[in-house]
Amino acid sequence: MSNKEASDVGRLELESVIGFAGAVPNGLLVHPDRDHLIYPLGNTVVIEQIKTGKQSCLSGHTDNVTCVAVSKSGRYLASGQQAHMGFKASVIVWDYAEKKLKYQLTLHKVKVEALAFSPNDEYLVSLGGQDDGSVVVWDLQAGEAVCGSPAAVPSAGTTNAVAFANHNDNLFITGGNKTLRVWELDRPNRKIRPTECNMGQLKRIVNCIKVTEDDTHFFCGTTSGDILMINIQNRLFRHYGPAKEKFSQGVTAMELIKGGQELLVGAGDGTVAVVDCKNFKVSKANSKLCKVEGDITSIALRGQGHQFFVGTKLSQMYRFNFPEFTYERINTCHYDKVNDVVFPFGFSDIFATCSKNEIRVWNTNTSKELLRIVVPNVTCNTVDIQKDGKAFVSGWDDGKIRVFRPESGQLFYEISDAHSKGVTAVIVNSTCSKIVSGGGEGQVRVWEGKKLLGMMKEHKGSVTCIKLKRDDTECVSASTDGTCIIWNLESFVRSQIVFANTMFEAVCYHPSDCQIITAGTDRKIAYWETFDGALIRDLEGSSAGSIQGMDIALDDSVTHFVTGGADKLLKVWDYDAGQVTHLGGGHSGDITRVKICPNSRWIVSVSADGAILRWRYPYSSHNTMQQMTDR
Numbered sequence: 001m002s003n004k005e006a007s008d009v010g011r012l013e014l015e016s017v018i019g020f021a022g023a024v025p026n027g028l029l030v031h032p033d034r035d036h037l038i039y040p041l042g043n044t045v046v047i048e049q050i051k052t053g054k055q056s057c058l059s060g061h062t063d064n065v066t067c068v069a070v071s072k073s074g075r076y077l078a079s080g081q082q083a084h085m086g087f088k089a090s091v092i093v094w095d096y097a098e099k100k101l102k103y104q105l106t107l108h109k110v111k112v113e114a115l116a117f118s119p120n121d122e123y124l125v126s127l128g129g130q131d132d133g134s135v136v137v138w139d140l141q142a143g144e145a146v147c148g149s150p151a152a153v154p155s156a157g158t159t160n161a162v163a164f165a166n167h168n169d170n171l172f173i174t175g176g177n178k179t180l181r182v183w184e185l186d187r188p189n190r191k192i193r194p195t196e197c198n199m200g201q202l203k204r205i206v207n208c209i210k211v212t213e214d215d216t217h218f219f220c221g222t223t224s225g226d227i228l229m230i231n232i233q234n235r236l237f238r239h240y241g242p243a244k245e246k247f248s249q250g251v252t253a254m255e256l257i258k259g260g261q262e263l264l265v266g267a268g269d270g271t272v273a274v275v276d277c278k279n280f281k282v283s284k285a286n287s288k289l290c291k292v293e294g295d296i297t298s299i300a301l302r303g304q305g306h307q308f309f310v311g312t313k314l315s316q317m318y319r320f321n322f323p324e325f326t327y328e329r330i331n332t333c334h335y336d337k338v339n340d341v342v343f344p345f346g347f348s349d350i351f352a353t354c355s356k357n358e359i360r361v362w363n364t365n366t367s368k369e370l371l372r373i374v375v376p377n378v379t380c381n382t383v384d385i386q387k388d389g390k391a392f393v394s395g396w397d398d399g400k401i402r403v404f405r406p407e408s409g410q411l412f413y414e415i416s417d418a419h420s421k422g423v424t425a426v427i428v429n430s431t432c433s434k435i436v437s438g439g440g441e442g443q444v445r446v447w448e449g450k451k452l453l454g455m456m457k458e459h460k461g462s463v464t465c466i467k468l469k470r471d472d473t474e475c476v477s478a479s480t481d482g483t484c485i486i487w488n489l490e491s492f493v494r495s496q497i498v499f500a501n502t503m504f505e506a507v508c509y510h511p512s513d514c515q516i517i518t519a520g521t522d523r524k525i526a527y528w529e530t531f532d533g534a535l536i537r538d539l540e541g542s543s544a545g546s547i548q549g550m551d552i553a554l555d556d557s558v559t560h561f562v563t564g565g566a567d568k569l570l571k572v573w574d575y576d577a578g579q580v581t582h583l584g585g586g587h588s589g590d591i592t593r594v595k596i597c598p599n600s601r602w603i604v605s606v607s608a609d610g611a612i613l614r615w616r617y618p619y620s621s622h623n624t625m626q627q628m629t630d631r
Contacts, residue, residue, distance in 0.1 A: 017055050019613075061092065088107070135148065147191055210256050270295060382426050384426050458494060474486055500526065
């Protein structure tokens with residue numbers, strides 16, 4: 001795309017983002033202004049207003065964000081990333097007020113493990129991951145490294161956590177696998193000097209560190225499920241516990257509350273509890289002990305702790321009221337790659353997505369989850385909704401087609417061994433009487449309930465997409481073997497075939513059914529005649545990576561379609577002109593599927609990082625009327 005062409009392209013308006021990288025340790029933060037949540041999603045950092053849910057995204061990383069930190073004043077935000085083996089991983093310092101990149105700091109190899117700001121915003125400390133093993137102090141005024149050092153002795157393992165003192169810009173603590181150190185910064189000589197904490201015979205792996213408000217002691221949460229208490233002044237171990245009520249699967253997150261008298265603890269089994277800092281007993285008064293869904297990875301206090309937020313590895317976000325110790329789930333999303341998205345026929349207010357272990361149904365306008373269907377230990381590759389709305393039809397990697405009731409999510413029936421290498425594509429005909437499925441072995445099969453009506457076996461690779469002609473007499477299947485085949489669904493024979501030097505990922509019928517449009521790994525968008533399979537035209541659809549998602553609008557006088565793929569950009573195309581009219585950037589993972597809602601008001605795109613993004617469709621008559629009203 002030339003510079004002139006790019007300047008003529010409109011920008012898609014992003015309405016909402018559903019996503020949270022819950023696996024990032026301490027990845028959920030509350031800004032000191034108490035009004036905003038901060039959390040990572042793929043290679044972006046999301047800032048969300050707590051009351052309104054309004055979101056803004058900070059983009060600048062080239063790979064997934066692995067850690068985030070906010071300064072005590074709230075002026076700075078920092079995020080670190082991972083990189084491919086042999087490459088350096090960056091730390092980005094953001095100006096929070098301007099929402100702009102201030103510094104990009106690059107020294108660590110492969111991964112940045114953890115970050116911490118000094119109390120007066122003078123320094124930032126960063127920890128490298130297993131392949132780096134270093135600790136670096138950065139000057140926030142100059143945006144450069146002051147000094148660095150190996151984070152631990154060679155016999156120790158990875159250093160996992162870092163925390164600054166609350167009143168001393170020259171003192172910080174690091175902990176990890178058989179290492180626990182208090183560091184002092186000697187700025188004039190540009191050195192950091194560590195002192196090993198004396199643990200005696202105790203051997204622990206530290207997950208998280210919290211320093212008391214008066215800087216006299218600090219607490220460490222360990223993989224063993226207990227908490228260590230260390231004196232900062234003499235670096236001596238003082239106490240540990242609880243002795244009998246250790247937290248299953250380790251202490252993974254901590255916060256100090258009530259003037260340092262109590263610890264708020266999150267565990268790897270989903271337990272959230274309050275622990276007395278003096279005797280390390282779990283408080284059972286007022287039922288201050290509960291369990292949420294997923295391993296706890298983050299605990300973030302709002303203000304003095306009357307309210308706090310908890311993030312889990314399953315990408316669940318909870319808001320707790322501390323005095324009553326009650327909680328509600330405020331955010332949820334997929335925690336793995338989203339494989340498909342579908343709207344019910346003629347209804348735009350809900351949509352369904354599928355991923356590892358689950359199918360979820362969402363409210364389009366509020367982005368709230370309405371229903372979750374869970375099938376453990378298998379991945380849902382594809383989902384469709386019957387036109388009468390009475391069933392979800394889904395294909396899974398264990399080779400089964402499962403059909404669910406939409407009201408309750410209960411299993412209606414399943415077809416075992418529908419495909420030998422997993423079900424990779426399903427679609428239901430307009431009368432809801434037949435299911436057409438594709439599999440990893442390359443076969444296309446037609447079902448009436450559990451009964452197999454026909455089997456078509458010409459593809460040599462996995463079937464990636466199936467679309468039906470409007471009258472249900474034909475379907476087209478795309479495959480990774482470089483072919484798209486149009487099948488007669490009455491005689492179960494091939495009507496037409498097209499070949500290309502690509503792995504086809506997506507295919508759509510033109511609303512007139514006289515043409516099909518394809519996309520795949522060659523980055524090309526191709527138009528084909530359904531009558532004779534002739535290539536009409538091909539377009540350069542992407543500058544980097546494959547095109548994996550494509551959908552076409554059915555109710556425009558001028559036909560438009562949308563695409564998305566590995567370049568992470570959502571594009572709206574004029575079908576006849578073959579040009580991009582609008583462009584949307586917001587995804588931090590590869591876009592896997594896109595869908596225009598039935599009333600052409602929204603576009604929903606899903607991606608490999610678990611995110612779901614809702615965009616305003618630029619050619620909707622509703623949107624045009626809204627713009628005129630706004631004027």
